Amino acid sequence: MNDPHETTEAHLKRLLGRALNSFDLPDTTVERLDSALAHASSLHSSHHSGSLDRATYRHTYLLSDGSALTLWELVHSTGPRGGVEQHELYTEESEVRLAASRLPAGFPGFADTDEPGGIAPSPFPPPRADDGPAWSSGRPEAARPGPTGPSDDPDADFALLADLIAAPPAALPRMYAPDDSADHARRVLRRAENxxxxxxxxxxxxxxxxxxxxxxxxxRQCLVGGKDAGFTLYEHAFLLLDGAEISLWEVEHTATPDGRHMCEVYLSEHAAREAMELRARVR
Incomplete structure (x- = not known):
């Protein structure tokens, strides 16, 4: 939050220094922040449970040209005692919601939004967002339970995942949002490990x-090799200058030997679902 004795320059240095993904911020954003004159920070939402502590903060900067720039910070830790706190930074609210939905403990359903260009609504209740101006403090989101976790029966978990993979996605209208889409595509492809x-x-x-x-x-969460694993499938649809459309299908999962997050990207939904099924069968 705001420290009245901390300069904007010191605040930015601290914020960028602790973020695990600060290198992923667009160069234009970092350059604009060099002219920041003042700043305000507010708690945007929070979620606390036995296995996950998560909060998002909105940091807004007043620039020398009179414009404002906002960074969204995700702070999270996992484990029965909170674990080690980690920080991530994003330039869009939709991106921080997406990142929060990828956290392993229960997938708390934080990727839902009704805004154009955002992520399609999830089946879980939407988060409460503050409705104040950019320079005022927000109200924390009420803690909500996530989806049901894995059962004790690996075969039952796999059957549920297989049903999920086989089920076609619900038809949702695409509402493209003009944005720095080329840079978003570059970042999606760069984090792919397949x-x-x-x-x-x-x-x-x-x-x-x-x-x-x-x-x-x-x-969905299930047991893979006797360990909890989470699988999430995203479609990143892009509109090109010639009017053509192209999609990247991103599989995020924790079916790795050490339980870390892994990202795989494919050009078709079929290939992405096959990859999910293959990962789920490795026991």
């Missing part, structure tokens, strides 16, 4: 994208 991820040809096509829409298609 060997058969889209190559340079796709990357070149996406450099001409000027709008995009993110949809959370599915999310």
């Amino acid at each position: 060997a058969d991820r889209p190559g340079e040809k796709t990357a070149r096509l996406l450099r001409s994208s000027f709008a995009h829409h993110i949809t959370q298609v599915s999310a």
Whole structure:
């Protein structure tokens, strides 16, 4: 929160220094922040449970040209005693919601939004957002239970995941939002770890994208190899300058030996669902 004795320069240095993904911020954003004259921070939402502590903060900066720039900070820790606190920074509210939905403990359903260009609504109640101006403090979101966790029966968990993979996604209208979509596509492709991820040809096509829409298609936890694992499927749809549309299908999962998050990206939904099924079968 705000410290009346901390300068805006010191606040920014501290914020960028502790963020795990500060290198992922667009260069233009970092350059604009160099001219920040004042700042205000507010708690936007929070969620606390036995296995997850999560909060998001909105940091708004007044720049020398009279404009304002906002950074969204995700602060989270997992484990029965809170674990180690980690910080992430994003330039859009939709991105911080997406990042929060990927946290492993129960997938608390934080990726839902009704805003155009945001993520498709999830089946869980929407979070409360503060309705004050950018320079005032927000009200924390009420803690809500997440979806039901894994059962003790691995076969039952796998059956549920198989049903989820087989079920077609609900038809949702795409509402493209003009944004720094080419940079978003670059970041999605850069974090993909699968060997058969889209190559340079796709990357070149996406450099001409000027709008995009993110949809959370599915999310589920189950037991893989006797350990909790979370699977989430996203569609990143891009609108190109020539009117064409292209989608990247992103699989986020924790079915890794050490339980860390892994990102895989595919050009088709079928390939993405096959990858999810393969990961779920590895025991």
